[in-house]
Amino acid sequence: MEIARSQRRTPAVADVVLGLPLYRSAPELQVRLEDFELFAIDRLRVLKGISDGLSRGKKPDEVETLVRDLLKSNMSHPQASEVINKDIISHFVLRLVYCRTEELRKWFLSMETTLFRYRFRLESSEVQRALMAEFDLPYKAVSNAEFENVKEKLGQVADSIGPKKKSMPNADTIFYKVPFEEVPELVAGRRVFLLKGYAYVAMNQVSSLVVTRFRSHLSKALVLTNRKWTSTIREREADRLTPIVESLSTSYLGPDYSQPREFAEISLKDIDQLAKSSFPLCMRHLFEKVKVVVIQSVLLLLHHKSIIKKNFPGVGLKLDDALAFWKAEFSRKIGAERFDKEYAYGIRHNYGKEGKRTDYTPYSCQKIISSTPGVGDHHGCPFRHFRSAR
C-alpha cells in the first residue's frame, strides 16, 4: 500500500469475495493522506460501537442489527466502487495503529473478529460457501456413505441444541468433518458430534470455522506488522504517518493508562476524600467495603483485594502509600508482622516491583462487567451485578 497525495487509485479486488474482504495481504494501491486518516476514523467508529454493544451485554441478534447499522452509517462511500477500497484501506491503517502493544492488538483482534463473524453471518449461503473455498479450508463435505453411519448421532446433536421442528439432518444437509481443535466454540457448547478427534460441523455452523481461521491469521499478521513497525516504518515515516498512527489509538479509547504518568500523584491522606468524590462507582463501593469488612473478617477480603489493589497504581497512589494503606487496614486484624510476610509481596507485585515486574493497569470496565462475583464477593459492576435497593 502506498500513501500519496495524488488522486490515482487502482481498485483492489483481488482479495475480495463478493463484498467481504479477507484482508490477507495489503493491496497495491495508492491512498491519499486525508483518506488514510478519515477512513481509519470511520472504521474505528464501527469497532468502538461493537465494543460498546458487547459490553452492554447485547444478544447475538441485537449485535447483528448493530453491525449492520454501524456499517451502513460509517463505511459507505459516495462512489459505490470505492466502498471495498475504503473497507480494505481502513482495516490496514488500523492494523498499523493497533499492532503496537499487546493490549491494543488484543482489542483490535477481538473487535475485527466480531465484525467479521457478523458480516459473514449476514451473507447468503452461496457467499459463505465461496468464502470457505477462498480460505482454502482443507475440509471435504462428509460423503453420503459416511453420513449414513453417523446420521443418528447428528440428529441427536441437532435435537439437543435446537427446536424440534428444523432438526433431523438429511442427506441434503452438508456436513464438514474437521479436527475438533478448529472449532473450540462448538466443542465447548456440545453443539457438534465428535468422533475420534473429528467434529461434524453443519453448514450453518461453518461461521465458527471460518472465523477461527480469520482470527488466527489476523493474530499472526498483527505480530508481524508490529515487528515491521518497530524495525522500519516508525523511523521512515517519522514526520508523515507516525504521528497519525500514534494519535489514532489514543484519541478514541479514552486516556491510555499504560503510558508513563504525567498527571498528579495523590497521597494517602487524600484517599478517603477522593474515594467519595472521584472513584468510579464500582471502586467506591469496593473501597468502602474494604474499610468496613477488614474489621469483620480478613478472609472475606482475600478475593477483592486483588481487584482494588490492581486499581491503585492507576489512581496514582504511590507504592509506599499503598503499602501503608493496606498495612493500616490489615494490621487491625492480623498484625503488622503477618502483613509484611503475607501480603506486602502481592502489593509490590501490583506495582511491578516483584515477580514478572509488569506495571499493572487498572481493570477495564469490560473486564469488571464480564467478571462473575460469587457469594460474599463485593466487586463487580454496580450497574450489572448489584441488586437494586428497594
Next chain:
Amino acid sequence: MTGDEAGNGRDDMLIDGCEPEPSQENAVPDGFNADYLKVYYGKLFPHDDMFRWMSYGNDGKHPGCDQSYFGRREFSFTLDNDIYLRFQSFNSASDMEKSINEKCPFKIDIGPVYNVDPAKRHAYAQAGDNGFTPVERELVFDVDITDYDDVRYCCSGADVCLDCWPLMTVAIKVIDSGLRDDFGFNHILWVYSGRRGVHCWVCDGKARRLNNEQRAAIADYFRVYKGNENSQKKVTLMGHALHPFLARSYSEVLQKFFEGKLLCSQKLFSHEERFEKILDMIPDEKVKFAAATSELRGKWLESRRTSISKEDINIARWGTLKKTLHLRSKKVLGLGRCVEEIVFSYAYPRLDMEVSKHMNHLLKAPFCIHPKTGRVCVPIDPDCCEEFDPTTVPTLAELLGELNMGVMRSDGNDEWDKTSLGKSVRYFRSYFLQPLLKSCKEEIESSYNAKLQESKNSLSW
C-alpha cells in the same frame, strides 16, 4: 502388607535413616517424614521412567530429536515447611535424580514445557511478547471427592471410603471414554492423587500442543454440573435429546451406577432430608408435578416406620418416583429430562475446571507420596478401575517394611520390583510408557522426514 510375618529382622539390616526403632521385626512405623522419603526417593521412586516419559522420545539418537526438550520442562518442589521451589529444570536424568534425592521434596509438581529453559527465564522475560511462554503441556484433569460433598453422606471433606470412592470410578469411566472415543486421544494416564481424588494426564502430541482456548473447550465439553450455592438445580439438560456423549455416558455408566450402587450405598431415599433434596430437583412450576411430588412426600413420610418390605426402600422409592414422573411427563412438556437430571446431579463427574483450562497449571507428579496419608500416587488402569481400592494403596511405611525384607533376598537395580509398588511401576511401563514412546518415535521420524522433504523441494527450486 507390612511384612510382619517375616521373622528375620536384625537391626543392622534396616535401611539407613530409619531412626525410629521398629516395634515389629521388619515393620516400619506408620508415618511420613523426611527420612522415610529419602529412602523412598533413593531406592524406589522410578526416576528413569519419569525421565523417559517427560522426554517424549526426544532423548533418543534420531536427528529429529529435540535435545533441549526435557530441559525446558518446569518442575516444582514443595519442601518441608511449605517452602516452594518453582521453575526447577534439569538437563538429564541423573541431574533430576540427584536434585530430587538431595532436596527430598514432599511434593513434586509438573508444569509445562517452556520455549526456553525455565531456570534462565529472567534473561528472556525482558525480550517482550514471547520472551518466556509455555509451549507444550499435557491436557490434565483433576477430580476431587470433596466436590461431591452435597451428594455423599458417608464421608465429608478429605475422607474417602469404599461407599463414595465409586464416584471416582465413574468419573474415570466417563471422562476416559470421552477422551478416547470423542476426542481420539490414546495415551492417557490416570493417577490416584494420594488421598481424595484422581488426576488424568492426556499425553498425545496433539493434546500437549493444544492452546488455552482449546483446553477450555474440552473442559466445557465435559462440564454438566454447574455448582452454585444459590440455585437448587445444578444440572440443567436442555433440548429434546441428550448430546450423544451425554446419552452414552448415561446409558452405559451413570444409570447403572446410580440405580445399582449409589441409591443403596448412600441411602438416598431413606431419610427425609435426603429424599427432600431429590424432590426439590423436580420443577414444581408445573402444577401437575407439584401435586405428584407432594403426594410422594406424604406417602414416604407416613411409611417411615412400616418400611419392612423385602425390597430395598431406596430402590423401591426411586422406582415409584420414576414411574410417577414418567406418567406425567407425557402430558407436560419439558419434564422428560427430570430423571436424567437427578442422575447426572448425583453421579456425573465434577471437574476442577481451572486445572484443565490453562497450560501453566501445575499438577502433582505420579509416584509422589501424599504427606497426609503416606500413600503413593499410583497409576490406575481405567480398564479395571472398579478394582482399584484407595484403602489398599501401598503406604510409604509399608514399602520400607517390604524393602527391609527384600534386602536379604537379592540385590538388583529395581528395588521397587520386590515391593507392592512393583505392579504399579510395571503397569506404568507396559501399558502407558511403551505405547506412548513408540508413537512419539514415529511422530519424530515422520516430522523429520517431512522437514527433509520440504528442504529438498526448496533446494530444487
